[in-house]
Every structure is written in C-alpha cells, then in structure tokens.
Amino acid sequence: MWRISLVIVFGAFVSMLDTSLVNVGLDAIGTDLHASLAQVQWVASAYLIALAVSLPLCGWLGRKVGVGRLWLAAFAAFTVASGLCALAGDVGWLVALRVVQGAAAGLLVPAGQTILGQAVGPQRLGRVMSILGIAVSSGPAIGPSVGGVLLNSLSWQWLFLINLPIGVIGIALGLRYVPRGERAEVPRLDWTGFALIGLGLPMFVYAVTRWGERATLADASVLVPLVLGIAGLVAFGLRRREHPLLDLRLFRDPVYAAASTSSAFIGAAMFGAMLLFPLYFQILRGADVVTTGLSLISLGVGTMIVLPLSGWLTDKYGGGIVALCGNVLSVVTTLPFAFLGAGTSAVTLQILLFLRGLALALSAVPAGTTAFAAVRREQLPDATTQVNILQRVGGAVGGALFAVVLAQHLPGGAEHAFQLAFWWVTGASVVAVGWTIWLFLAQRAAKAERPLATVAT
Structure with missing residues (x-):
C-alpha cells in the first residue's frame, strides 16, 4: 500500500509543481523566443485549459484501459512533453507542447487517487490520501521558489528539464509497483457530453482567470467565454443519458454531495489565498x-x-469533523492578515503562515477523502474526476475574485488593498465552514442510519 502511495506521489507532485513553476519564467521565455507578453501568456494558459479539458475523460479512459495503465501513459506523455518543451524553438511550438503536457497532467491526479482508493478501501483511505495531499499542496507552494532558483543560475529550459528525472524515476517505479487495473466493458464515449463539458469547463476557467487579470466582466475576452462556459456546463448537467460521461447521480448520496461541494469552497479559499x-x-x-x-x-x-x-483523524473520526476544525482554523489564521500592515515582523508572518498550513492539512484532504469513501469501488473514477473538477472551478473562482478585489483597490494604497482582499478570503473560509457543518451533519445522519439498516436486515 505505502509503496503504491509513494509512487503515485511522483505524478501528483510533478503535475501540481508545473502549475506555478513555469509562470516565474514567462518573461525569460518571451525574451529568448522573441514573443510578446500576450503570446507568452498562452504558455501558462494553454496548460491550464488543456488540463481542464482532459479531466472529464479520466473516468471513461480509466475503465476502458485500466486506471493503472492510464496513469502510466499520462505520466509518460507528461515527461516526454516536458523534454520537448525545453527544445521548442518558438512560442507556437512551446504552447502546443504545453497543451499535451496539460492534458496529461489533468489525468495524473484523479487517476492516482482512483488507484489508491481501489487499492486500500475506505477504512485506510484518509491516511493514504494524506500522503498524496502532501504532493498536491506542496507543489504549487514551492513552484515559485524552485523556479526562481533555477532562473537565477540556469536558462528557462530547466523549468521543463527538471521534470525529466522525476518522471523517469516515477515511471520506472510505477511499472514495478502500480497495479494496472481492470479493463471493463464501457459504452461508446458520450461525445456530445464531452463536447459540452470539454467546452464549458475550460471556457469557464479561462473566463474567470481573465476576469482576475482584467478586473472587469464587461471585457469581451471575459464575458464571451464566461457565457459559453456556463451554458456548456449547465447543458451537461441537465442532459439525461443512460451512460453519461460523468455519473452525476453520485450527488444523490448526501455525504458525497456535501463532501464534494465542500471541496469546491475549500478550494476557493485555499487556492485564492495562494494567489494573494x-x-x-x-x-x-x-x-x-x-x-x-x-x-x-x-x-x-x-x-x-x-x-x-x-x-x-479522518479514518478514525470521519472527514466531516476534521474538515470543520480545519476550516475554523483557516478563519482564525486568515483574519489577522486583514489587520496587519507592511511593517509586521517576519516572525509573526511565519508563525501565521505555518498555522495556516496546519489548517490547510486539516481541511482540504479530509473533505475529498470523505467523498471518495462514500462511493462504491467501481464509482471511484467518476468521484475522483468530479471532486477534482469542483476543486479546479472553486480555485479559479476564488483566485479571480480576490485578484479583482486587490486590483480595484491597489490605487488607493497597497496596505488597504491587501487587508480588504484578506477580508474576502476570510469570508470564503467562513462559507467553507458552513459547508463542512453540512458534511459533518450528513456523516452523522448516515452513521445513525446504518445500525437501523443492520437491525432491519
């Protein structure tokens, strides 16, 4: 179990590291490849959009080829694309290769979560998912510092070459330890459903990201993709089909519904703060x-x-109460930033950041783990995909919202602007507390029903 967990961590870490690592080098890439700022921004945007497009396919592909084989293929594609990115001679080729890299990254995390969930079962899922959570949470956090150190002494190509040794080691270990998974008879791919969510999800993520950059919804580059994105997602949700691309009937389970939607609000507060x-x-x-x-x-x-x-703690007491405590701690550790000024001591800031790290550990992983534990083994591919989509959407909305608040108030003074932005982060954390209260109550109700069902049997 632990061998599999540690191998899966390689894929999760490298894909999440890349979400923030390359952003540091956009200026250097643009200068070397003689590209404008608008062109080089697509090096980052193409990765995120491709990641959003591939996410909905993970469940169907995992069933068709075996989730372990899917993970290995995605990791191999990501590693090869990373090496080719370093060889790109112009920005057009680099953007195209980033699409391949992002599409592979979109499959790595949910496929890895499915492998772990099927390997260990719900009783030990919290402990195993927490190991994966280290990679998911630490990757974006250390990306800027790693990128800065690399650019200090090496060329921008090393932002991609750094993935090669990690990829080679991870794939070699994966070939030895990762179970290939079972191939299942799957219906034809729901192309209409994929077109709707494959258009809607990346359009929505792109629109809210642009909203954060432009600080206005009136811009056509924000409004048009936002309308298209919402329309595609709504149409996908309302569509009825015997074998849909994603089984939304999972949301009929109160525990799964509460846990998965809690992940979206936790993602908004977590990733939004990581931007600030x-x-x-x-x-x-x-x-x-x-x-x-x-x-x-x-x-x-x-x-x-x-x-x-x-x-x-999640395995022993349930994810609801752990996530609730984590989100309460998030509120407590975010609120001081709404009052602190530019002269705050570095020691105070480091203590608050450390405590906020504790809060993140107690909120993000327990909610997602509870969602996975609430479904049957064969439903895990859909569950992991849906939770990752909700976290992505929540993170995009949170990041855009806080960026807009910050941008609109910066002309009036940086200190006031940041204080106001952190008030919004605190508010998002309070909303996450409310959703995890619902999760806690849903879990408690489900536990109360189980003894009754046993007696009836």
Missing part, C-alpha cells in the same frame, strides 16, 4: 521571487507535518 500570498510579499514588502518563495516555505512545512495526522 506571493503578491503580498512582492508588492507590499518588496521581496524578489526567490525571497518570496522562501518566505512561503513555512506554509508548506505546516501542511506537510500535519497531513499524516489529518489522514489518521
């Missing part, structure tokens, strides 16, 4: 990229230290 913290150090405190990355290490350390405990 680097800007906080760079704009308000004048730190460079490397210093900013090093300043955020305490956040990742707090998360990594407590995640194993978080998994054990």
